[in-house]
Amino acid sequence: MNKEGRVEEEEEEQTFEELGLDPRLIRALTKKTIDKPTPIQRVAIPLILEGKDVVARAKTGSGKTFAYLLPLLHKLFTQPSSANNLAPTALILVPTRELCQQVCSEANSLIELCRVQLRLVQLTSSMSVSELRTTLAGPPEVVISTPACIQTCLSNGVIQGKAVQDSLSILILDEADLLLSYGYGDDLKALTSHVPRRCQCLLMSATSSSDVEKLKKLILHNPYILTLPEVGETKDDIIPKNVQQFYISCSARDKLVHILALLKLELVQKKVLIFTNSIDMSFRLKLFFEQFGIKSAVLNAELPQSSRLHILEEFNAGLFDYLIATDESQSEGKEQVDDQNGSEPKKSKKHRKHKLDAEFGVVRGIDFKNVHTVINYEMPQTAAGYVHRIGRTGRAYNTGASVSLVSDEETEIFEEIKFLLGENEDKVSQFIAPFPLLSKNAVESLRYRAEDVARSVTKIAVRESRAQDLRNEILNSQKLKAHFQDNPKDLDLLKHDKMLSKKAPAPHLRDVPDYLLDPTTQEASKIVKLARAAMGNINPSRGKGSKGRFKRSRDPLKTFSAEAPKRAGKGGMKRKVKDTDNGHKQ
Numbered sequence: 001m002n003k004e005g006r007v008e009e010e011e012e013e014q015t016f017e018e019l020g021l022d023p024r025l026i027r028a029l030t031k032k033t034i035d036k037p038t039p040i041q042r043v044a045i046p047l048i049l050e051g052k053d054v055v056a057r058a059k060t061g062s063g064k065t066f067a068y069l070l071p072l073l074h075k076l077f078t079q080p081s082s083a084n085n086l087a088p089t090a091l092i093l094v095p096t097r098e099l100c101q102q103v104c105s106e107a108n109s110l111i112e113l114c115r116v117q118l119r120l121v122q123l124t125s126s127m128s129v130s131e132l133r134t135t136l137a138g139p140p141e142v143v144i145s146t147p148a149c150i151q152t153c154l155s156n157g158v159i160q161g162k163a164v165q166d167s168l169s170i171l172i173l174d175e176a177d178l179l180l181s182y183g184y185g186d187d188l189k190a191l192t193s194h195v196p197r198r199c200q201c202l203l204m205s206a207t208s209s210s211d212v213e214k215l216k217k218l219i220l221h222n223p224y225i226l227t228l229p230e231v232g233e234t235k236d237d238i239i240p241k242n243v244q245q246f247y248i249s250c251s252a253r254d255k256l257v258h259i260l261a262l263l264k265l266e267l268v269q270k271k272v273l274i275f276t277n278s279i280d281m282s283f284r285l286k287l288f289f290e291q292f293g294i295k296s297a298v299l300n301a302e303l304p305q306s307s308r309l310h311i312l313e314e315f316n317a318g319l320f321d322y323l324i325a326t327d328e329s330q331s332e333g334k335e336q337v338d339d340q341n342g343s344e345p346k347k348s349k350k351h352r353k354h355k356l357d358a359e360f361g362v363v364r365g366i367d368f369k370n371v372h373t374v375i376n377y378e379m380p381q382t383a384a385g386y387v388h389r390i391g392r393t394g395r396a397y398n399t400g401a402s403v404s405l406v407s408d409e410e411t412e413i414f415e416e417i418k419f420l421l422g423e424n425e426d427k428v429s430q431f432i433a434p435f436p437l438l439s440k441n442a443v444e445s446l447r448y449r450a451e452d453v454a455r456s457v458t459k460i461a462v463r464e465s466r467a468q469d470l471r472n473e474i475l476n477s478q479k480l481k482a483h484f485q486d487n488p489k490d491l492d493l494l495k496h497d498k499m500l501s502k503k504a505p506a507p508h509l510r511d512v513p514d515y516l517l518d519p520t521t522q523e524a525s526k527i528v529k530l531a532r533a534a535m536g537n538i539n540p541s542r543g544k545g546s547k548g549r550f551k552r553s554r555d556p557l558k559t560f561s562a563e564a565p566k567r568a569g570k571g572g573m574k575r576k577v578k579d580t581d582n583g584h585k586q
């Protein structure tokens with residue numbers, strides 16, 4: 001292979017055995033029902049095993065974490081670290097604490113399944129110097145952390161630069177395109193002066209940006225550059241192909257009734273991840289949903305870290321179906337962190353935030369499990385932000401859908417997104433279509449109730465609930481921390497989707513009476529339920545061809561139109577939709 005090559009996505013039936021991985025790892029993967037490598041894993045694993053420096057650029061959800069974790073663990077299993085080491089053998093740097101936790105639990109679960117003695121720890125900025133010292137005693141073979149926290153360790157003498165020079169064999173920068181924009185540039189520069197030349201360096205990223213180039217120059221020596229076709233050199237294939245994208249045009253005011261219709265009439269598959277651009281909007285949505293008996297949880301940078309991790313764990317474990325996440329990278333009119341044009345972000349996130357946790361991030365890298373639908377309640381401010389949001393579904397070999405609610409004020413960014421995704425000369429997007437299952441009648445049937453409830457969700461109610469939630473979570477976070485240290489698997493202790501509103505939902509709002517629903521919507525909802533049942537019958541994570549996929553021909557989003565089933569014709573819904581179509585069936 002050339003030093004710079006595009007990874008082809010043809011289905012090569014290559015196995016993990018053929019990649020030369022330790023049999024214990026392969027058995028562990030089998031137990032996790034992972035049976036064949038993804039394209040980036042196929043190419044990256046052998047190169048990393050050979051000791052090459054690698055830059056891997058592959059779309060979001062393509063399995064980059066295992067692409068570096070598997071060869072790393074293989075090396076540590078087969079070439080144990082020297083007993084004289086005073087610092088870790090491997091260092092994995094990530095931009096957020098959420099990612100730190102995620103990578104740590106992925107790696108530890110593999111190590112557990114392999115029954116190998118290997119210590120892998122995470123260090124976060126919330127730890128005191130003495131906690132950092134205790135965690136690093138030994139030292140552990142692998143440390144996962146943020147660059148800022150490693151810098152704290154170096155500047156406080158918790159890790160000696162000389163020890164790093166003597167011990168470090170592998171340095172991995174995950175979500176590399178984000179590290180600089182999170183304000184870690186100086187921390188990384190300080191670290192690189194201690195990284196020995198013999199150290200193997202890996203750089204994983206979902207996009208190619210000027211930041212990745214800078215890091216490449218800073219850290220890598222003559223690396224192999226692996227690029228998956230989706231990474232954005234051609235506009236046509238930027239988005240994961242297994243995510244079906246839809247939009248609904250409506251006024252900003254009408255977004256509440258539209259999202260209510262989507263959820264209450266069950267026109268989208270659960271689990272659902274809803275993105276907003278502000279914390280207040282998340283609480284407004286939560287309070288609104290509560291009055292209709294829809295339970296949801298909110299996730300944002302204001303919450304204590306242990307609560308955030310717990311919310312993610314609960315959501316991933318399927319304890320609730322609706323999670324409203326505030327995409328902080330979109331607030332304050334901020335430049336999107338992974339600016340594809342190469343311009344510098346105006347202000348690093350780290351210096352911009354005060355009360356919010358600078359190391360929080362849910363849009364990038366977080367592997368929300370089994371999310372079937374991503375809803376953009378508010379549109380992101382950049383097209384790249386859109387790509388990362390919808391990348392929270394359709395991960396690895398799974399399928400997913402996204403529905404974006406687009407108001408007039410968001411037309412400009414929507415046009416940008418469509419342009420990024422690719423449209424033909426007639427401005428017809430081949431990638432994003434009007435949502436076919438929601439009819440105007442269905443929306444109107446809920447309008448009176450929705451508007452009535454929306455009026456009761458006042459600014460004061462939102463502010464009070466937000467403060468109350470924060471107080472609860474701070475109280476809980478101490479309990480959580482202590483409890484989960486002892487019982488990491490005990491997820492059900494504290495529920496995050498509990499009611500915040502003082503007013504219990506009125507019984508008549510909980511259920512939508514049949515007389516309010518037109519037959520077309522009832523039919524649409526029935527089909528979505530059937531599809532879900534079909535997906536449930538197939539074990540979503542077991543065996544070939546059964547990973548939560550259902551045939552296109554049976555996919556209601558492909559074959560059903562709330563407006564005119566006949567017009568959908570034999571081939572089902574047409575993906576090519578005129579730009580003038582407002583995505584809302586009259």
Ligand SMILES: Nc1ncnc2c1ncn2[C@@H]1O[C@H](COP(=O)(O)OP(=O)(O)OP(=O)(O)O)[C@@H](O)[C@H]1O
Pocket residue numbers: 034035036037038041058059060061062063064065066205206364365366367391395396397
């Ligand atoms: N070979 C595989 N077969 C099936 N599933 C896999 C495979 N490799 C990884 N996965 C699963 O795919 C999901 C996405 O993987 P991962 O989080 O590594 O993606 P990513 O490329 O790092 O995405 P992002 O850029 O968003 O961080 C995870 O749930 C992971 O367990």
